[in-house]
Amino acid sequence: MLQIGLTGGIGSGKTRVADLFAARGAALIDTDLLAHEITAPGGLAIPALLEAFGPACLRADGAMDRNAMRELVFSDPAAKARLEGITHPLIRQLTEARAAAIRAGGLHPYLIYVVPLLVESGSWRARVDRVLVVDCSEATQVARVMARNGFSQGQVEAIMARQARRSERLAAADDVVDNEGPPEALPAQVDRLDQMYRTLAGA
The missing domain is CATH 3.40.50.300 (P-loop containing nucleotide triphosphate hydrolases)
Known part of the structure; x- marks a missing residue:
């Protein structure tokens, strides 16, 4: 079964993207x-x-x-x-x-593991066929997490400092979803990747 590792920094929108894949029939395991x-x-x-x-x-x-x-x-x-x-x-x-x-x-054409620290863990890259990174700017990450969790800027930046840098995640990516813009920009990107993963899976 084709296995995809979905990752991204805090506030990047991993859950929203994963839910869009699930709505299209993908199996999800969220660590x-x-x-x-x-x-x-x-x-x-x-x-x-x-x-x-x-x-x-x-x-x-x-x-x-x-x-x-x-x-x-x-x-x-x-x-x-x-x-x-x-x-x-x-x-x-x-x-x-x-x-x-x-x-x-x-019952599912492919499986997506949602792994926030996929790049940092070292072992996950060998366990999946492709790495999908949900990407946005670091400034956007900070703003989203402050609004969502009520954290201070310093708290968010401390969490981000313990995660891989944006450049490291992108270097590990086979596929990227750009989540810098409005939520309305996501479905078309997910549709394209869903079709590609179904083709790779022979579904």
């Missing part, structure tokens, strides 16, 4: 959603998180406190490594299980 799933109340990662970080890492409802953990790992590389050592293997296991189910189902 961010899997990360939320395993850190939700009762999630697969919760026991290991408690052991590694103690009860302060959880909210009152039993989910991982994402804001507290974000602050911790930004300031403590060892904590970041511990967190990733817990979550990344679980996300990979779930990703592979769901991909196997999608392939067995035979």
Whole structure:
């Protein structure tokens, strides 16, 4: 089955583009959603998180406190490594299980993995047939995330500093969706790529 890795920096519009592909029949596996799933109340990662970080890492409802953990790992590389050592293997296991189910189902022409840190991870490039980057300027990223999340400019820039540079993502791309402009510009770009992926997949 043809496998596409979709990525882009924070605020680039990955989710909007992924949803457009899903509307055209593509299968989607979003690793961010899997990360939320395993850190939700009762999630697969919760026991290991408690052991590694103690009860302060959880909210009152039993989910991982994402804001507290974000602050911790930004300031403590060892904590970041511990967190990733817990979550990344679980996300990979779930990703592979769901991909196997999608392939067995035979209902979709191709599969898109939505992976925010695809370029940074190193291993993902070998796992997909093509890399699709959703691209916009860094100024647009900052403005969108400030409006969406209520973060300060400094908070957004700190997150971006830990992601691949725009030039690095574009260098890794086989295909690019330009999301600098209005949302109305996206469907035609997705239509073109959808037809190309269907052709490559023999669908």
